[in-house]
Amino acid sequence: MFEFIKKIIKKTKLILVDVFLLNLSLAVSFFMRFDTAWLSYFDYSHFIILSLVGFAVLYYSNLYNKLWRYASVEELFSIIKASIAINLLLVFYIFIARTSFPRSVILSNFMVDIFVLGISRFVLRIFTDYITRTVVHGSGTRVLIIGAGDAGEIIIREMNKHPEMKKHVIGLIDDDPK
Structure with a gap:
């Protein structure tokens, strides 16, 4: 109520x-x-x-x-x-x-x-x-994402939506050889 x-x-x-x-x-x-x-x-x-x-x-x-x-x-x-x-x-x-x-x-x-x-x-x-x-990510775990395409973007968005996970993306590695 x-x-x-x-x-x-x-x-x-x-x-x-x-x-x-x-x-x-x-x-x-x-x-x-x-x-x-x-x-x-x-x-x-x-x-x-x-x-x-x-x-x-x-x-x-x-x-x-x-x-x-x-x-x-x-x-x-x-x-x-x-x-x-x-x-x-x-x-x-x-x-x-x-x-x-x-x-x-x-x-x-x-x-x-x-x-x-x-x-x-x-x-x-x-x-x-x-x-x-500044507040949440300062003490979180740093994460490197493999996959810089759509999947990588989705992962970053989800991590940003859930700051309680205390994960901080520091970079992306592109797994596509093109």
Whole structure:
């Protein structure tokens, strides 16, 4: 029961971080376009719409079911797809509501969305990798892997996922004579 509640709390924190980052992205996009006069072009209702749309799209894109410490290129593609959907829905809202919204802001918002959402995940991965390497691997057994192909890569990934094994890969030997 408590594990379920912990998962809900953790997921809620991640959602709130992403909603904040989406709103920050929109503010940065307006600032990039209009410099210091960006507030005169900005409507605060855009924050509300973006928060609702962003939450829904990110929630249904299953970005919160993955572990951020294992963020990879696949996660980045999921972020790109979600950002495309968010910005297309934002364009749809702008068209329906007939609000004045600069087109250049939409394009820059798309790029800034990908950057801030991607960075938020990869910073955690880099931090986790650093902690794992310095704390756990400092006292572990050094390992030399024979096989530098796909099998070697799989072994390294598995060893990195399980730092409790206290194994530290120091190198690879290619067993393929090609």
